[in-house]
Amino acid sequence: MAQAQLKIAPQHQAIPNPASHAKVLAVNGLGKSYDSQARVLDDINFDLHAGELVAVIGRSGAGKSTLLHVLNGTIPASEGEIRHFAENGKQQNIVELNARQMRQWRSECGMIFQDFCLVPRLDVLTNVLLGRLSQTSTLKSLFKIFPDEDRARAIGLLEWLNMLPQALQRAENLSGGQMQRVAICRALMQNPKILLADEPVASLDPKNTRRIMDVLRQVSENGISVMVNLHSVELVKEYCTRAIGIAKGRIVFDGHPSQLTDSLLHTLYGEEMSQLN
Template identity: 45%
Template structure:
């Protein structure tokens, strides 16, 4: 359903994404891992058409989306929703209105200016919030919610677009371990229950192993690993991150159990 062919993005002499090729034959949850600057975010931005590719193709159901313009491009961006690390909500706007902004691509300019939303869309937005466990916060300002709750609002906004693909760029990077797990569980349920493809840039190995069906590792703009979570060994992770034997998975963990175990080992090492 999705095929990326030799996708490349250059910024002057710097090649951010270097001839990446990935094929996704069926809906699945995919994690992309790699060190900062590996090209993960640029890859997702090209898929969503927030950034134009320098060369290569992105084929979805046989159509090259890199060539789309105008209304067709906006239509693709509705099918391929994007979730960001910093939520990108309107802080002083109530939660349900933030969610309803997911319908802006199919509404008139006048309706958008005056926030005129159909009653059916309002009910659907509340149903989505309820599904994500935050319906009681619908009338509150977005800025009144915790980071984890705000990210779930951002997920709800993406679902309002009824997308076939959800791209999540470091969706849990700014969250504490408990909220990170809630957000990842929400994305996993969306994949399993709706049959949507979810592609998430992640900064922790345990998260990729726990929630993803497939893991892609990037280094210096190229894909250096593409396999199952079981194949993502510590040795393989060192290669993906360009690290030496001192590399520790616990240092990048968001799993509470892993963090507790690492803390216990540190206390034991100093005799506390």
């Protein structure tokens, strides 16, 4: 399949993308139960379009991380469908993929995990190159043999996120904000069509928070669909083009962040309202 390369541009200079706004996912009747417990996700329905920057919001335990993991395929759905519309016109239901197809899907649907999932003893550059793992043979990646064009792209991404000086430093010696940027580079290294980020700014200082949110905005402006779990309503209103509010595993709001009224936020967060910023 033709893979559109992410154009690396200075902040806020959107590059027009003809595929912008095309539907990339249609989620229908999606449900998830862990073991025999009550449903953690219940009848989730929404469409995702190219270029959207969608916040997923809701109180702790609402099901936000579960939703991203089910979309990415790292946690299997219990019911419903996740229909993916590829650029070549093909459609597939993510919940029905076999192991090989699932690996391919994960290379198109990048995920930034809450705990970064970097390899601590490997240097930053290799960690980023591991984003190409699904397109590189295991043996080659074991010996860190990556094509020159991959290395050039990894260096370009690190430079873009001001991480080039740390390229040869072990990941375990980075600060939280630096690890977060490396995790973003690794996810972008796979040229994803969709980028899922689970609380990418949790525990970051304000400067690094804005840096990461600026990057996610720029990624979405390049035509990639971005879904991001956020706890800050202020950031949602400033950066996101859409918010999906989840309470007890169900969507209770899906609209523009400016429509998030106090009463809606109260429905979403209950007594956690006082902890919001």
